[in-house]
Amino acid sequence: MPDITSDDGAHLTEKTRTYLATPGEDRILNNWKSIWIGHHDAKHVHAKLDMMLKTPPSSRPKNLLVYGESNVGKSTILERWAEAVNQKAAVAAEAEDPETMGDWAVLPVVRVQTPPKGDEGRLYDNILRAMGFPLPISYSASAKCQTVLKLLANNQTKIVMLDEFHNALSGRFDQRLHFNVVIKNLTNEAGIPLVVAGVEAVEMVFNKEDQLHRRFSRIKLEAWRDNDDWRKLLRSFERLIPLKHPSSLAQPEMATTLYEVSSGRIGDLSDVLREAAIRAILSGEERITPDMIQAV
Missing domain, CATH: 3.40.50.300 (P-loop containing nucleotide triphosphate hydrolases)
Structure with missing residues (x-):
């Protein structure tokens, strides 16, 4: 089991910090699906x-x-x-009441x-x-x-x-x-x-198709832009990725690198961060670095 100090995970949400006790890449693989950002x-x-x-x-x-x-x-x-x-x-x-449920x-x-x-x-x-x-x-x-x-x-x-x-x-x-x-x-x-x-x-x-056109309203989802909202998204991810040390994902260099490798698509961003987080744990660094992102 990993050694956890009082300072480890201070940047994380309370729930995410409890995951730090999970050893190895299982810490990421077992908990990644629970990461959800209501953007x-x-x-x-x-x-x-x-x-x-x-x-x-x-x-x-x-x-x-x-x-x-x-x-x-x-x-x-x-x-x-x-x-x-x-x-x-x-x-x-x-x-x-079970008798009324049917x-x-x-x-x-x-x-x-x-x-x-x-x-x-x-x-x-x-x-x-x-x-x-x-x-x-x-x-x-x-x-x-x-x-x-x-x-x-x-x-x-x-x-x-x-x-x-x-x-x-x-x-x-x-x-x-x-x-x-x-x-x-x-x-x-x-x-x-x-x-x-x-x-x-x-x-x-x-x-x-006229009938489909009239029967369906639309919502279009688009890739994110490299702006303040993108950096806010990265800060939210950082609080939910169970690493001991902060990675400063929203800092200019990191934010730009993540945008370039994901093209602003949140699904691609999630995949990159998951793989980089696993590398961070296995290396003992316990933080995501630009080199780890580029290596994914």
């Missing part, structure tokens, strides 16, 4: 999702497209919100990957697995669809999320058209909105 883009998307969650069911629900280049944080933002909402619902359900769990948000080529049957399979109710492959797409609709109603699902929606663009033109009809019918029959996330090509396709 302005994340708060904007979450506020929109909170409003959608409260919207009553409708025969023509208003959907949401979250789009942007790869690694700007789309999936993480949606995943964090979905996990928090479902966890809150689970805690509330545990406090209920036979179905409450699952407000179902989040799945969009299947390649917009395959209808595989979409239903993904949703059913996410809800813990997989069906044999031999079932028809129609049978799977009806089961999905039943489960969404029984589990009191309010939102379905389709991540990596650009996967659907790999199909032929007729396959893409069919998938558009599938998602339109799914949201209409379930009466709940869809939230889809994908790269910028998805938004271009939506603009060409």
